[in-house]
Amino acid sequence: MPSITRECPSCGKFYRIDISRDDEVPCRNCGKRNRKIDSDSVTFSRCVICDCGNFYKQKDFNQVLGCFIVLIGAGLMPITYGFSLPVLILIDWFLYRKTDDVIICYRCKSEYRDFSTIPQTITSFDHHTGELYETD
Ligand SMILES: [Zn+2]
Numbered sequence: 001m002p003s004i005t006r007e008c009p010s011c012g013k014f015y016r017i018d019i020s021r022d023d024e025v026p027c028r029n030c031g032k033r034n035r036k037i038d039s040d041s042v043t044f045s046r047c048v049i050c051d052c053g054n055f056y057k058q059k060d061f062n063q064v065l066g067c068f069i070v071l072i073g074a075g076l077m078p079i080t081y082g083f084s085l086p087v088l089i090l091i092d093w094f095l096y097r098k099t100d101d102v103i104i105c106y107r108c109k110s111e112y113r114d115f116s117t118i119p120q121t122i123t124s125f126d127h128h129t130g131e132l133y134e135t136d
């Protein structure tokens with residue numbers, strides 16, 4: 001199900017909106033109902049939240065979990081004669097490969113997940129582009 005995680009204009013907390021729902025989704029934190037988002041309007045030429053035209057993609061991967069897996073591998077090394085670390089690094093890599101991309105707006109940092117219409121032209125985070133939005 002496509003979803004957007006956006007910053008609530010009222011309270012500033014990020015919350016997730018499932019796009020296929022018909023009604024307006026209230027913010028989980030403050031309960032304010034924000035403007036409904038029509039899935040057809042999500043084309044990635046413009047951000048539906050802030051109208052910005054720049055996006056980047058990144059793996060929707062929990063890096064804390066990734067580090068944790070590697071740490072376990074390192075911790076088990078003495079018992080497994082050094083076998084655990086390469087195995088768990090492999091698991092880590094496999095999980096990373098299996099993880100989908102999340103598309104993020106440079107300006108408002110809204111996260112777009114599970115959309116089928118993501119253009120191939122969206123690339124990984126570019127620091128030069130990122131700097132343009134730093135001062136916002
Ligand atoms: Zn809110």
Ligand SMILES: [Zn+2]
Nearest residue numbers: 047050105108
């Ligand atoms: Zn945006």
